[in-house]
Amino acid sequence: xxxxxxxxxxxxxxxxxxxxxxxxxxxxxxxxxxxxxxxxxxxxxxxxxxxxxxxxxxxxxxxxxxxxxxxxxxxxxxxxxxxxxxxxxxxxxxxxxxxxxxxxxxxxxxxxxxxxxxxxxxxxxxxxxxxxxxxxxxxxxxxxxxxxxxxxxxxxxxxxxxxxxxxxxxxxxxxxxxxxxxxxxxxxxxxxxxxxxxxxxxxxxxxxxxxxxxxxxxxxxxxxxxxxxxxxxxxxxxxxxxxxxxxxxxxxxxxxxxxxxxxxxxxxxxxxxxxxxxxxxxxxx
Amino acid sequence: xxxxxxxxxxxxxxxxxxxxxxxxxxxxxxxxxxxxxxxxxxxxxxxxxxxxxxxxxxxxxxxxxxxxxxxxxxxxxxxxxxxxxxxxxxxxxxxxxxxxxxxxxxxxxxxxxxxxxxxx
Numbered sequence: 489x490x491x492x493x494x495x496x497x498x499x500x501x502x503x504x505x506x507x508x509x510x511x512x513x514x515x516x517x518x519x520x521x522x523x524x525x526x527x528x529x530x531x532x533x534x535x536x537x538x539x540x541x542x543x544x545x546x547x548x549x550x551x552x553x554x555x556x557x558x559x560x561x562x563x564x565x566x567x568x569x570x571x572x573x574x575x576x577x578x579x580x581x582x583x584x585x586x587x588x589x590x591x592x593x594x595x596x597x598x599x600x601x602x603x604x605x606x607x608x609x610x611x612x613x614x615x616x617x618x619x620x621x622x623x624x625x626x627x628x629x630x631x632x633x634x635x636x637x638x639x640x641x642x643x644x645x646x647x648x649x650x651x652x653x654x655x656x657x658x659x660x661x662x663x664x665x666x667x668x669x670x671x672x673x674x675x676x677x678x679x680x681x682x683x684x685x686x687x688x689x690x691x692x693x694x695x696x697x698x699x700x701x702x703x704x705x706x707x708x709x710x711x712x713x714x715x716x717x718x719x720x721x722x723x724x725x726x727x728x729x730x731x732x733x734x735x736x737x738x739x740x741x742x743x744x745x746x747x748x749x750x751x752x753x754x755x756x757x758x759x760x761x762x763x764x765x766x767x768x769x770x771x772x773x
Numbered sequence: 774x775x776x777x778x779x780x781x782x783x784x785x786x787x788x789x790x791x792x793x794x795x796x797x798x799x800x801x802x803x804x805x806x807x808x809x810x811x812x813x814x815x816x817x818x819x820x821x822x823x824x825x826x827x828x829x830x831x832x833x834x835x836x837x838x839x840x841x842x843x844x845x846x847x848x849x850x851x852x853x854x855x856x857x858x859x860x861x862x863x864x865x866x867x868x869x870x871x872x873x874x875x876x877x878x879x880x881x882x883x884x885x886x887x888x889x890x891x892x893x
Binding site: 563565568646647650651652654655656658659664667 | 857858859862863866870872873874875877878879881882885886888889
């Protein structure tokens with residue numbers, strides 16, 4: 489019972505800071521994640537830890553615990569088939585729609601340790617000629633300071649670097665440094681990393697043509713998920729595209745988005761005019 | 774069902790890789806060194822070969838060179854090795870490897886590499 493209370497306190501702390509909910513089947517993972525922190529601070533068990541946190545929830549220890557409890561699981565080119573659809577036909581469609589402004593803004597909104605943002609940068613670099621003279625911004629944000637530190641450094645362990653990344657791209661875009669691999673500066677400079685919590689109002693970063701928000705909504709409670717979808721809606725261009733994780737959907741979650749009429753598995757704003765309605769409008773004018 | 778040949782002198786590694794691949798519905802064969810793998814490829818046409826580097830009798834690199842020199846060598850080759858230096862990786866790609874996995878690896882890493890080479 490005492491341990492259950494401890495998990496409840498940790499869950500409340502995590503939800504307050506990030507909006508994420510700690511479901512019971514993640515308890516074992518949380519205990520694993522917190523063990524190094526407890527060892528480092530000579531804290532014998534999880535009940536003692538929460539007792540200390542009760543006394544000072546703004547401490548560095550609380551921040552460390554929150555960081556450890558966030559699920560930073562990610563990999564390069566995650567969900568390969570969908571990612572290929574994004575960087576193939578969807579990028580092509582955006583290139584056509586933005587051919588006047590030649591400006592493209594992409595937001596990796598729960599970027600974790602950066603693999604998603606680097607995958608975007610590599611995909612664009614692979615088609616450098618297509619994007620010549622374009623102003624492309626990749627914004628990558630996360631709530632975790634430590635994850636962002638790694639993302640900014642572009643430094644990955646042997647285990648991390650080979651998860652999803654083709655070996656030819658690894659050799660082309662990363663340099664080996666001992667047991668780690670570091671993103672080449674030409675790649676890093678394509679991405680702006682920033683700490684950002686989309687559930688905290690008042691920090692608007694402008695509109696994006698493509699937003700990736702993968703495997704984040706699934707950890708939020710209904711109320712926070714609705715809020716996140718509101719924020720994503722406000723940040724997406726009227727004809728923009730939203731990409732969620734393979735196990736996530738907007739169906740039944742919000743009226744603001746619907747499944748993309750063009751790209752299966754992707755989402756668009758509900759009030760985006762469809763090709764048919766544009767044609768009908770033009771015909772009646 | 775696609776055919777995968779695991780070439781590794783470690784019985785444990787072969788067993789682990791077999792388990793992972795069978796859950797992905799591969800038909801799995803095994804060889805304990807490069808020579809045995811070449812003999813297997815004379816009579817069979819695997820779709821993908823998971824290849825260790827350091828093995829007795831014939832190394833993974835010697836196998837790869839001999840295999841790629843043969844007329845019917847269409848299998849995708851994924852090196853799975855503890856050799857993690859850039860020199861080894863570059864040499865493997867130059868010799869005709871399609872992918873490279875540094876041990877230790879997990880199911881997700883192997884699955885992604887198999888997707889990259891078009892075997893799943």
